[in-house]
Amino acid sequence: MVSDLRLIDAAGGDTTYVYEVKPIGSVTKADQCWMGRMWYQWYGDKYGDLKRINPKDEKWRELAEGYWGGKRDTESYQPTCLWEYLATKVKIIDAKV
Helix, strand or coil: CCCHHHCCCCCCCCCEEEEEEEEEEEEEEEEHHHHHHHHHHCCCCCCCCCCCCCCCCHHHHHHHHHHHHCCCCCCCCCCCCCCEEEEEEEEEEEECC
């Protein structure tokens, strides 16, 4: 979920079918910039040059805790963060096809 329809593409969402929803229950949010940094940490400068992930590496812990902890990534190269909203259940209000 995103807070603005214009952010769907930037968040990696498909715009073929878009639904306006009302979350039911708790909502968490995650800054997508953390995910971008994880991607770079994993692939490095070359796409496809997959590095082995060491789960004991403190950098991975920092990136994962930042993303899942709902913190804003203040070290990202992005000038603004892109919040992804997550809910376990939603009610569809309207369809934007």
